[in-house]
Amino acid sequence: MATYPRDLQYTREHEWARIEDDVIRVGITAYAVEQLGDVTLVDMPAPGEDVQAHERFGDIESVKTVSELFAPVSGEVVDVNTDLESSPELVNEGPYEDGWLVTIRPSDQAELDGLMDAAKYEEYLGTLDG
Amino acid sequence: MSEALRETSLTDEHRALGARLVPFAGWRMPVQYEGIKKEHEAVRTRAGLFDVSHMGEILVEGPQAVAAVDRLVTNDVSKLTTGKALYTACCNEQGHILDDLIVYRLEDEKVLVVCNASNRDKIVGHFAQNLSLGTPWNDVSDAWALLALQGPHALATMKDLGAPPSLLELPYFSVTRASLGGVDLWAARTGYTGEDGFEFFCASEDAVALWRALIEAGTCHGLQPVGLGARDTLRLEARLMLYGNDITEETHPLEAGLGWVVKLDAGDFIGRDALRAIKGAGLGRKLVGFEMTGRGIARHGYPIVANGEPVGEVTSGSPGPTVGRNIGLGYVPLALAKVGTTLGIEIRGKVVDAMVVRTPFYKR
Structure with missing residues (x-):
């Protein structure tokens, strides 16, 4: 069963964000992982690049499809999970742990208020199926 | 807008097995159960069971x-x-x-x-x-179900089900009337995976009994149900054509590499004169296999470029789980069809290198 940790914030595009001091760590949710299936390639920006909230910052590919990755907040990419280059399956194995994608230094803290908590996100998921 | 999707006699079995069901050609079909990679591997190394009753x-x-x-x-x-x-x-x-x-x-x-x-x-x-x-x-499409049992352990699974020697020894591309798991059927040694295996045509009302019997007998041989997702990666590695992608009404069999099924000198058939003329004029392009040498996955519809110019389109592309590379098929001008030729695949605006390779990508 897909789980949605309480300590994370979520987007409608199925990314999660974890606030860690002055950066936020970003990944995709268990729901997104289920929809994608086996992840085979993750295309991400380089550290130092700027990303815009709710705009595409990369792509994630599974055996079957390509999906766009959307930034939960605007800011500068600080760190990129380079382990995913050789082991993209980490996203399937632990989307909230070793399968994280990037960390971003937010340029506008207020954007964090626009994200959903776990309960809200689960409610939102309920409106998608069927 | 959307017409109701049709279901095979096995849809409830798929649901019970946790399949993800998706629309395909007007049918609700299982795209995967446990995951495409695992199902792909099951067919290559053990056995896989497919419901292809939509055919x-x-x-x-x-x-x-x-x-x-x-x-x-x-x-x-x-x-x-x-x-x-x-x-x-x-x-x-x-x-x-x-x-x-x-x-x-x-x-x-x-x-x-x-x-x-x-x-x-x-x-x-x-x-x-x-x-x-x-x-x-x-x-008879609605009255018949079609199940495919594919992989090196297909035979052991059938043996455990009490298949007679005549069935176990059925030669490749042969078909026979048989009874298996208590179900009367036509058994054919054909498939769409590049592995040894069988396809079973039975009455729709017998499909559940046959499906359950095969799952039960096959489980100890590592058999898994396999969805359309892995069916696609298996067939691509074996360079089997997918209609709508690699062959369409815009393509002819000679350029698709299907000249071996075109018998111009046998009896007359619809399209023979046209194909004879095409053969006489010479081919302009050819369907080739390629593997990505740069980082990227080619997908259906991506442009193929050479020297900055578009020269063709990817017809099929995906990771090849068994070959361990990202592979694809596409039509290119003859001059670019030689094995070893470097091609560019345009992936979301970026050109990534690929190389023409010999096909099939995988041969058992």
């Missing part, structure tokens, strides 16, 4: 059955002896591909034609229009 089946009967079907397809059905099967293209007058088919001679005067689900209405219409008058034929 279309046409039965042609009577003393003229063989001759009537022969006139509709590019391969030579007149040489097909009872109990044998062949792969063929079915073309229009322009020599373009309406569908690819497997033709089984079930009995002396009974021929089974299996077509793609997406082409069923078109092929049934084509047969209705072009089969010689007085040839009895019947679209």
